[in-house]
Amino acid sequence: MHQRLQAVHAWCTLLRLEQCIDKNYLTCAATAKSPPTHRCHVNRLNRDRCPDVNFNPSGSNVSWSSGVGPMASFTEAITVRVVEGLSEEFGPFKHVIKVDLKPSPMPTADGGGITSIKHQLAIAAAKELGLLDQEYNRLKQEYEAVQYYSYGSNDLASYNLEHYVKDKIVPWISRKLSTEKYLLVVKNLRWWIEPSNFTRDVRLPPPSWENSHWFISTITKYAGKRSKSSGDQVISIHVHAVVVVLALYSLHHSAEHIFNMTRQENKEYWHHIALLCFHYATLIFTKHSPVVPVTSDELIHQWAAQGILPRMPINGEEEETGNCTYSSRCAYMHRVGRIILEAFQKYSLLRLPYSPANNADRATGTAAQFFSYHGLITEDITVDALFENKKNWITFVDDHGWHVSREWLSPKENRGATALILRGCSQQSLIFSKLDHFLLKLCFLRILDLSYTPLKSLPSSVGSLLYLRLLSLRGCHDLETLSSTNTTSSNSPLSTLYQLEILDMNGVPFSHLTQDVANQKSNLIFLDMSYSQVTSFPPNFFQGMSNLEELVLVNCSKLVELPPSMVALSSLTTLEIAGTQIKYFPKKIFDEMQKLQSLKLIDNKKLFSLLESISRAQGLIGLHIEGYESSMVEEIKLEGHPTLTSFILIRAPHIRRLSLRGCRKLESVKFKNLDALEDLDLSATAIKELLAGIPNVPHLRRLILVGVPSLRRFPWHMLGRLPDVFYLDHCIEGNGNHSDHVARIRVSDPRFFHSFCENFCGFSKRRTVFPIFLCPSRTMPYK
Numbered sequence: 001m002h003q004r005l006q007a008v009h010a011w012c013t014l015l016r017l018e019q020c021i022d023k024n025y026l027t028c029a030a031t032a033k034s035p036p037t038h039r040c041h042v043n044r045l046n047r048d049r050c051p052d053v054n055f056n057p058s059g060s061n062v063s064w065s066s067g068v069g070p071m072a073s074f075t076e077a078i079t080v081r082v083v084e085g086l087s088e089e090f091g092p093f094k095h096v097i098k099v100d101l102k103p104s105p106m107p108t109a110d111g112g113g114i115t116s117i118k119h120q121l122a123i124a125a126a127k128e129l130g131l132l133d134q135e136y137n138r139l140k141q142e143y144e145a146v147q148y149y150s151y152g153s154n155d156l157a158s159y160n161l162e163h164y165v166k167d168k169i170v171p172w173i174s175r176k177l178s179t180e181k182y183l184l185v186v187k188n189l190r191w192w193i194e195p196s197n198f199t200r201d202v203r204l205p206p207p208s209w210e211n212s213h214w215f216i217s218t219i220t221k222y223a224g225k226r227s228k229s230s231g232d233q234v235i236s237i238h239v240h241a242v243v244v245v246l247a248l249y250s251l252h253h254s255a256e257h258i259f260n261m262t263r264q265e266n267k268e269y270w271h272h273i274a275l276l277c278f279h280y281a282t283l284i285f286t287k288h289s290p291v292v293p294v295t296s297d298e299l300i301h302q303w304a305a306q307g308i309l310p311r312m313p314i315n316g317e318e319e320e321t322g323n324c325t326y327s328s329r330c331a332y333m334h335r336v337g338r339i340i341l342e343a344f345q346k347y348s349l350l351r352l353p354y355s356p357a358n359n360a361d362r363a364t365g366t367a368a369q370f371f372s373y374h375g376l377i378t379e380d381i382t383v384d385a386l387f388e389n390k391k392n393w394i395t396f397v398d399d400h401g402w403h404v405s406r407e408w409l410s411p412k413e414n415r416g417a418t419a420l421i422l423r424g425c426s427q428q429s430l431i432f433s434k435l436d437h438f439l440l441k442l443c444f445l446r447i448l449d450l451s452y453t454p455l456k457s458l459p460s461s462v463g464s465l466l467y468l469r470l471l472s473l474r475g476c477h478d479l480e481t482l483s484s485t486n487t488t489s490s491n492s493p494l495s496t497l498y499q500l501e502i503l504d505m506n507g508v509p510f511s512h513l514t515q516d517v518a519n520q521k522s523n524l525i526f527l528d529m530s531y532s533q534v535t536s537f538p539p540n541f542f543q544g545m546s547n548l549e550e551l552v553l554v555n556c557s558k559l560v561e562l563p564p565s566m567v568a569l570s571s572l573t574t575l576e577i578a579g580t581q582i583k584y585f586p587k588k589i590f591d592e593m594q595k596l597q598s599l600k601l602i603d604n605k606k607l608f609s610l611l612e613s614i615s616r617a618q619g620l621i622g623l624h625i626e627g628y629e630s631s632m633v634e635e636i637k638l639e640g641h642p643t644l645t646s647f648i649l650i651r652a653p654h655i656r657r658l659s660l661r662g663c664r665k666l667e668s669v670k671f672k673n674l675d676a677l678e679d680l681d682l683s684a685t686a687i688k689e690l691l692a693g694i695p696n697v698p699h700l701r702r703l704i705l706v707g708v709p710s711l712r713r714f715p716w717h718m719l720g721r722l723p724d725v726f727y728l729d730h731c732i733e734g735n736g737n738h739s740d741h742v743a744r745i746r747v748s749d750p751r752f753f754h755s756f757c758e759n760f761c762g763f764s765k766r767r768t769v770f771p772i773f774l775c776p777s778r779t780m781p782y783k
Contacts (some may be wrong), residue, residue, distance in 0.1 A: 025402035069364025174203030300337030305470035692718035
């Protein structure tokens with residue numbers, strides 16, 4: 001109990017500091033002044049709040065850390081803090097050598113190869129010391145090229161590079177560091193090693209020389225315990241208040257990660273957003289979280305609907321973020337949300353899928369688990385206290401309630417709750433039984449999550465939530481109607497939710513839709529009606545959804561037709577239709593969908609009118625067709641599409657001819673279970689790689705790859721056969737008829753044949769002979 005109180009006190013102190021910083025940031029933003037830095041505050045607070053842990057190692061030149069708890073968590077935050085402490089107490093260091101062992105190299109430093117620990121360490125040291133010369137760069141480029149072209153089957157270039165590092169660069173490292181003070185930082189060590197190998201194999205001077213220091217961070221307890229020497233210092237953390245400070249530190253560094261990925265605003269701006277996202281996540285993942293896991297998309301949607309994530313304009317304006325351009329709010333929302341989740345995982349703040357901790361040790365896995373298990377941030381709430389203005393975000397699991405108070409982040413706001421999450425509540429819970437009454441008093445809700453509850457009809461008071469941005473009915477398997485049974489009105493409560501942006505009805509088995517459900521939904525950007533039992537839509541159902549960007553209709557097994565009003569979905573960027581009975585698309589549906597970028601059509605077994613209309617979607621980037629079983633169609637011809645970059649065709653047993661000729665931006669294709677395919681033309685595309693399964697299709701007799709300069713390698717070593725007609729040419733545009741050639745290859749780079757091997761049975765068994773030419777303009781000499 002004492003440690004819990006100490007942790008609560010630490011977090012409260014930190015949050016008061018954060019409120020001050022955020023307030024100063026907002027003030028500076030309004031006056032165009034530079035916002036204050038957090039660094040001095042954090043360092044001072046760490047010293048004040050962490051008297052039980054020494055982040056500044058002393059008494060040994062070698063320090064180890066295996067993070068916190070059995071999951072070795074917070075290693076990133078600890079590493080940053082220790083490096084700062086070493087620099088403050090023992091610096092300055094002439095050189096700081098950092099090596100990150102992710103992905104994990106070979107288990108021991110004695111292992112050979114360029115992925116071994118000793119090789120990575122040598123390269124990191126040489127880079128810091130400026131010793132990577134032109135010959136190393138040449139050998140490295142040669143190694144990478146040979147590995148690529150040979151599919152990793154050629155070891156000669158690896159041998160040359162490894163021995164150059166061993167014989168030339170390692171001695172230079174020894175001479176350079178022999179009289180200089182340096183700091184070595186090794187991160188993410190998974191396997192046990194003998195640190196003396198760093199001196200023996202990499203020639204690093206022992207850390208006792210010139211008062212240098214080594215810090216090694218492991219991601220397994222075993223690696224640290226087995227590797228450390230008797231005199232080394234081990235940084236261990238067992239105090240709850242320290243975990244709280246590490247969580248704060250991780251939030252700061254996650255903000256830096258987010259800023260580096262987005263290149264928008266500044267670190268202080270993203271720290272404020274990361275703090276809000278983390279607090280909201282602690283509410284979602286309470287100690288008694290429901291069994292049904294929360295997906296990353298669900299969490300991102302709630303962050304966005306709550307107004308935490310930055311928004312894009314609704315008028316379709318494009319916004320550039322670094323090297324990326326986002327043409328839709330959904331694309332931007334998901335991109336930013338995933339970057340935040342990536343940062344949270346990297347810094348041990350939150351990992352999905354989330355698993356509640358059942359003991360104190362497991363609770364140190366992530367900050368979210370720790371705060372949830374110890375009841376920090378979220379506070380208990382009863383049904384009677386639902387309407388207090390200080391209650392900001394509220395969740396109930398049956399009769400257990402928690403909330404995140406405005407006092408944490410917005411103490412001056414004076415309004416009701418903005419999020420109510422009842423995910424998985426049972427019929428017997430008090431709040432669920434009186435939900436219709438309670439919602440009338442929660443008029444400021446932006447989020448209402450009723451997912452996986454036993455709803456049989458919608459509460460009529462849902463219609464009074466005029467500020468609602470997100471409504472989740474996901475997994476409400478008993479909800480067979482979208483109307484309300486306790487009102488005289490025939491309209492659905494959804495009919496008055498004019499501000500609604502995200503409507504998730506995945507798993508709701510309603511069988512009837514009325515037009516009023518869709519009325520005045522001009523703000524709706526995401527709609528998921530998967531697993532519904534509808535057979536059709538009202539003709540004008542989509543007419544008012546001019547800003548809808550994502551529409552998901554998966555396993556709507558009774559749906560036989562789509563309404564003509566789908567032509568009004570001019571902002572749609574993502575459309576997924578799977579497991580339906582539809583036979584064709586409405587006329588001119590894709591003529592108006594010029595922003596459509598992703599189209600998935602899976603297991604629509606009666607669909608036969610397909611490519612003729614899809615080809616009119618001139619902005620399409622990705623097309624995924626699976627389970628296309630119509631026996632009436634034997635040919636797919638999608639030629640000259642201006643924007644298509646990815647094409648997937650799986651389980652199309654009657655397709656005999658497929659042509660994607662002239663799709664000049666097409667980079668990736670995937671084909672599987674095309675047993676009848678005989679003729680394939682990928683000419684004049686930007687295809688980069690051809691999977692071995694494509695030329696190995698059992699009945700393929702004609703494969704044309706003309707004018708494919710981006711196709712840089714071919715899986716010769718994995719082929720079981722070649723088609724009867726095989727024409728591959730890097731050097732011409734891809735026009736004309738090449739059926740007269742049985743086999744012909746003309747390439748611009750002889751490395752195209754690096755994966756060729758004697759076991760290629762396409763030649764050895766069938767004795768295939770064909771001419772091979774090199775383009776006169778080839779730029780790479782054969783090696």
